[in-house]
Amino acid sequence: MPNNVMFFAEHTDAGFGKSAFEGMSEGRRLANQLNGTLTAVVIGAGTQDNAQELAQYGADRILICDDPALNDFDADQFTSILVDIVKQNTPDILLFGTSLNDKAVATLLATRLDLGVATECLKFTLQEERLVATRTMYGGKLVAQVMIEGKPQIACIRANAFPIIQDLRITEQIMVEPQLKVSKIRVIDKKLNSLDKVVELTEATVIVSGGRAMGGPDFSLLEELADLLGGAVGASRVAVDQGWRPHSDQVGQTGKVVSPKLYVACGISGAMQHLAGMGTSECIVAINKDNQAPIFHYADYGIVEDVFEMVPAIIEELKRQGR
Amino acid sequence: MDIVVLMKQVPDTSALIRIGEDKVSISTEDVKWVINHYDEMAVEEALRIKEQQGKGKVTVLTVGKETAVATLRTVLAMGADEGILISDPALEAIDPQITAKVIAAALKNIHFDLIIAGHRAVDDDAYFVPTAVAEYLSIPFLSMVIRQEIKEGKIQCVQTVKNGSMVVETELPALIATQRGLNEPRYPTMLNIMKAKKKSVEIKTLSDIGLSLEEFGPNALKTKITSLTYAPKRKAGEMIDGETVGEKATQLVQLLRAKAVIL
Ligand SMILES: Cc1cc2nc3c(=O)[nH]c(=O)nc-3n(C[C@H](O)[C@H](O)[C@H](O)COP(=O)(O)OP(=O)(O)OC[C@H]3O[C@@H](n4cnc5c(N)ncnc54)[C@H](O)[C@@H]3O)c2cc1C
Ligand SMILES: Nc1ncnc2c1ncn2[C@@H]1O[C@H](COP(=O)(O)O)[C@@H](O)[C@H]1O
Numbered sequence: 001m002p003n004n005v006m007f008f009a010e011h012t013d014a015g016f017g018k019s020a021f022e023g024m025s026e027g028r029r030l031a032n033q034l035n036g037t038l039t040a041v042v043i044g045a046g047t048q049d050n051a052q053e054l055a056q057y058g059a060d061r062i063l064i065c066d067d068p069a070l071n072d073f074d075a076d077q078f079t080s081i082l083v084d085i086v087k088q089n090t091p092d093i094l095l096f097g098t099s100l101n102d103k104a105v106a107t108l109l110a111t112r113l114d115l116g117v118a119t120e121c122l123k124f125t126l127q128e129e130r131l132v133a134t135r136t137m138y139g140g141k142l143v144a145q146v147m148i149e150g151k152p153q154i155a156c157i158r159a160n161a162f163p164i165i166q167d168l169r170i171t172e173q174i175m176v177e178p179q180l181k182v183s184k185i186r187v188i189d190k191k192l193n194s195l196d197k198v199v200e201l202t203e204a205t206v207i208v209s210g211g212r213a214m215g216g217p218d219f220s221l222l223e224e225l226a227d228l229l230g231g232a233v234g235a236s237r238v239a240v241d242q243g244w245r246p247h248s249d250q251v252g253q254t255g256k257v258v259s260p261k262l263y264v265a266c267g268i269s270g271a272m273q274h275l276a277g278m279g280t281s282e283c284i285v286a287i288n289k290d291n292q293a294p295i296f297h298y299a300d301y302g303i304v305e306d307v308f309e310m311v312p313a314i315i316e317e318l319k320r321q322g323r
Numbered sequence: 324m325d326i327v328v329l330m331k332q333v334p335d336t337s338a339l340i341r342i343g344e345d346k347v348s349i350s351t352e353d354v355k356w357v358i359n360h361y362d363e364m365a366v367e368e369a370l371r372i373k374e375q376q377g378k379g380k381v382t383v384l385t386v387g388k389e390t391a392v393a394t395l396r397t398v399l400a401m402g403a404d405e406g407i408l409i410s411d412p413a414l415e416a417i418d419p420q421i422t423a424k425v426i427a428a429a430l431k432n433i434h435f436d437l438i439i440a441g442h443r444a445v446d447d448d449a450y451f452v453p454t455a456v457a458e459y460l461s462i463p464f465l466s467m468v469i470r471q472e473i474k475e476g477k478i479q480c481v482q483t484v485k486n487g488s489m490v491v492e493t494e495l496p497a498l499i500a501t502q503r504g505l506n507e508p509r510y511p512t513m514l515n516i517m518k519a520k521k522k523s524v525e526i527k528t529l530s531d532i533g534l535s536l537e538e539f540g541p542n543a544l545k546t547k548i549t550s551l552t553y554a555p556k557r558k559a560g561e562m563i564d565g566e567t568v569g570e571k572a573t574q575l576v577q578l579l580r581a582k583a584v585i586l
Contacts, residue, residue: 247483254360255503302560
């Protein structure tokens, strides 16, 4: 009996996010090691057309549940559908992406099937064909190896932790008819930002964050730099508390935990609570006019300068190089 | 309205964390414990609802070690009416799955119209307990709540979602989980600290809440930590020098390209 890996690929109004491709790529790698197959599961209204995109990342099969009733994400509804799929297909490993919706479905499914789940995983290894997850705890201070009990073993990945690997396959598409149930939750209103300009903070490859030094709500300098680098703008708690940035931009212990390739901290002192949210970034650049700022103790590159002079210079340099 | 808040005691972020002798848990000696910040917001929101309605009871429930009594005293000093700690030697080995089962069992004997939890605990970052508790109790769960309004047996909430926000509504009893932006928790006043000394903190064991010990212990774990190590410490890197900001920018971009951090 081959070992089967299944991946729940979150689909939103903006299509598949980067973490869907990261999770697919990791699922493929595990399936190869196990001599097994990789099945992608896509649930949502109007997903059938896009689903084929997943064939590029190593899917052997794509199960699609496309129904107009699935237009709004509803953890209860989506989980019920996935429970049926899991019971029929008996995967050994079930992976999820990184968003809160991914986590909502993963944790609810684990509860319903009385299984374990590991969230925010940075790495997977196999021991006797069983998945072992690596994840951080205590605000990134410790690294834990976690055995996940039961079958399937359920885990969610952290964004930017796994490389995206193209592996085009001939895939089989299978449509799944959902057993719909009446939702306990009524959606009254939805306010979404325009789709073309959003890079979700937790999934962004580059984050340019501003702190107290910004002095006000004008973050246009940081936005310009983030745009040039294809990234998103984040903020320290002070910048959020001042009302300069929305809560959803806050990075840190009581904000988002991010792990981009590049984190540029602009006028942020580097408190422990901030570090707890960005300490696993691959490369940290700090711009601060105080050469004693704690952030320089852990930044890969430090620049002692005024943000309002340094950031324009970086923007100019990038533009000069044709960005 | 009777509200139950789920509160977890966590080590202070600015405190040093040391790995224990068993290599799979942390050393609890000298740890400075605090309320998980999201749960502090949950307490605050519960108090505001009670104050607004002019009646009701706020009970704070926690599963943990005896040290959690001190944290319960703090939330009583904020204004909560009662604290309950579920503590048992059988819970020495615990994971979010077991925590949720214990909480759900404890809630079978407590009247509530609303449960408020935090969106994640900053020690294990499991994002698990609220979902599971709501499921075990068969009540609706709304996460990432930044505003709530209770009317005629229903709760309407604004939740942050990827790329925006949503207004949703469900019937009570329900469980909601807090997100930054909901409120700023109050500090205990001197008067309330005094009053809190007279309030009750109940400590219960598993058998007190009707659970049999066989169901717990290391074999019941659904996620098992097999090793803990210190995360590689980030070190101070390179300071970028130069005569002008232009020179520094050129150097930085070169370095980032060389390391393929930007392409
Ligand atoms: C329970 C709790 C939870 C918390 N959670 C979070 C969290 O999630 N995220 C978070 O960020 N914080 C959090 N904090 C707050 C944290 O402790 C710090 O207070 C906060 O991170 C500081 O923000 P800051 O670096 O923007 O401001 P400051 O510490 O004031 O630093 C501003 C820095 O900007 C520099 N500067 C000023 N002007 C300029 C200029 N023109 N050019 C260059 N540099 C300049 C200064 O030298 C200084 O280093 C939390 C605190 C608590 C108690
Ligand atoms: N031991 C515990 N006792 C009471 N509530 C808890 C406990 N652990 C977690 N919770 C609740 O569940 C939320 C999320 O925790 P977690 O699932 O561990 O990330 C916390 O903010 C608390 O509200």
